[in-house]
Amino acid sequence: MQNLFLLAAEAAPGEAVTSHNPIIPELGELVYSLIAFAVLIILFKKFGFNAVQKAMADRTKRIRTDLDQAESAKGEAEGILSDYKKQLADAKAESNRIIDEARQQAEKVKADVLESANKEVADLKAKATQDIETARTAALASLQTSVASIAIELAEKVVEKNLDRDTNKRLIDSFIAKVGS
Amino acid sequence: MADDRTAAYAAALFEVAQGEQDLARVEDELFTVANRVRTNDALRDALTDQSLPVDLRQGIVEDLLGGRASPTTTNLVSMIVGAGRAKDLPAIIEGFLERSAGSRSETLAEVTSAVPLDADQQQRLAEALSKRVGHKVSLKVTVDPSIRGGLIAQVGDTVIDGSVRSRLEQLKTQLQESR
Numbered sequence: 001m002q003n004l005f006l007l008a009a010e011a012a013p014g015e016a017v018t019s020h021n022p023i024i025p026e027l028g029e030l031v032y033s034l035i036a037f038a039v040l041i042i043l044f045k046k047f048g049f050n051a052v053q054k055a056m057a058d059r060t061k062r063i064r065t066d067l068d069q070a071e072s073a074k075g076e077a078e079g080i081l082s083d084y085k086k087q088l089a090d091a092k093a094e095s096n097r098i099i100d101e102a103r104q105q106a107e108k109v110k111a112d113v114l115e116s117a118n119k120e121v122a123d124l125k126a127k128a129t130q131d132i133e134t135a136r137t138a139a140l141a142s143l144q145t146s147v148a149s150i151a152i153e154l155a156e157k158v159v160e161k162n163l164d165r166d167t168n169k170r171l172i173d174s175f176i177a178k179v180g181s
Numbered sequence: 182m183a184d185d186r187t188a189a190y191a192a193a194l195f196e197v198a199q200g201e202q203d204l205a206r207v208e209d210e211l212f213t214v215a216n217r218v219r220t221n222d223a224l225r226d227a228l229t230d231q232s233l234p235v236d237l238r239q240g241i242v243e244d245l246l247g248g249r250a251s252p253t254t255t256n257l258v259s260m261i262v263g264a265g266r267a268k269d270l271p272a273i274i275e276g277f278l279e280r281s282a283g284s285r286s287e288t289l290a291e292v293t294s295a296v297p298l299d300a301d302q303q304q305r306l307a308e309a310l311s312k313r314v315g316h317k318v319s320l321k322v323t324v325d326p327s328i329r330g331g332l333i334a335q336v337g338d339t340v341i342d343g344s345v346r347s348r349l350e351q352l353k354t355q356l357q358e359s360r
Contacts, residue, residue, distance in 0.1 A: 141357075148356035152349055156329075159345055163330045168296050171331045175343040176302070179334065180309030 187269050191276025194257050198277070199284070201253050208281055210254040212321045214246070215274035218267070220325075228267035238262050282319035290318035293325050293333040293344070310336060 025033065198207045218225050224245075228238055239259045246255040261270055275289075282289045290310045292298075298306065307320045314336050330345035 144357055148353050151356055152353045155349060155352060159329060159349070163345065165296065168330045169302075171343070171345070172294065172298070172302055172306075175332045175334075175341075176306050176309045178343070179306070179341060180312050 186266070187272045188276055190261060190264075190266060190269070190273040191280055194261075194273065194277040195280045195284070197257060198253060198281070201251075203251070204281065206251055207254050207257075208278055208319075209321070210246075210250040211257065211274045212278060212323075214250075214254070214258055215271040216323050219271045225267070228262050228270070231265065235263050235265075238267070278319070278321060285317075285319065287317045287319040288314060288336055290314075290320050290334060290336045292320060292322045292335075293328055294322060295324070295326050295328050295330050295345070297324050298322055306332070306334070310334060313341075314339070 194211075198204055198211075201207055218228065224241075227233070227241055230238070239262055242259045242262050243255065246258060258270070261267060261273060266273065279289045290307070292306065303320055303322065307318055310318045310320070318336060328344035328346045329349070331343040331348075332341075333344050333347075334341045
């Protein structure tokens, strides 16, 4: 652009200025250029367009295939992801189930141990109560026997002291009277 | 078998004794011997000891009864001991007494008293027991101070216990059972 201005400035002092635009080519040149362009277009259409079109179609097809593959891979990946998620959920559910089972089992064991301990305590208590009752009964019986023995000893002594010949005779007479009545 | 043998010895004793003039004396003496053998462990052990010679055991009988009891009583006891039946002597004598009483249409009544009974008491007791059982009884009295007082009478399977000992035992049982 700067060169164009310089050329315009150089031409200005010597010759008359014509209304010629340096940018716009001459008519002949333009015609030749148009003919050359048309020939180029024709040649391109005849020899290069199909190849370009085919290349474009191939490229489009390849891109579509790639897209399809990508879509398929994405779907597959999503399927795998879904499977993984499902497996993860299943594993989580299974682990929760196992934990629940373990918890229930632990609760059951705890309840069993508690029940067993309670039963053992109850049995021990019952046995202790029974032992105490047995000991009490035995002590009472022993005391009763001792009291009875003492009472009998005293009674025997009283009988020995008072059972003289006359008393014995009265006992014998009383016996004979009762037998004969 | 033992009962049959005992009954056979009792019958043999009765056959021998019934020929005696004083059968009642023989009965009383045999009854006394039976009580001694029943209550005296040392005497019973000596008479039933099979390791002692028969002569020695019969000698014990002679020493105990000779001069005190009638010759018939001594001979009968000696015969039973010599036959090795001293263990069954009380049962044999009891069988003899029952058989002897039966021959007089009487029932044997064994009476235990803490003190000896006089003739009047024995007569009244025999009458009372006869009235009780419905026929005449033959009274045999044993003196046993351990019954302390009163009487025990046994006629057949019937026992009438009016002893002080049994009353004390009843009292003891009642005291032990009462709570």
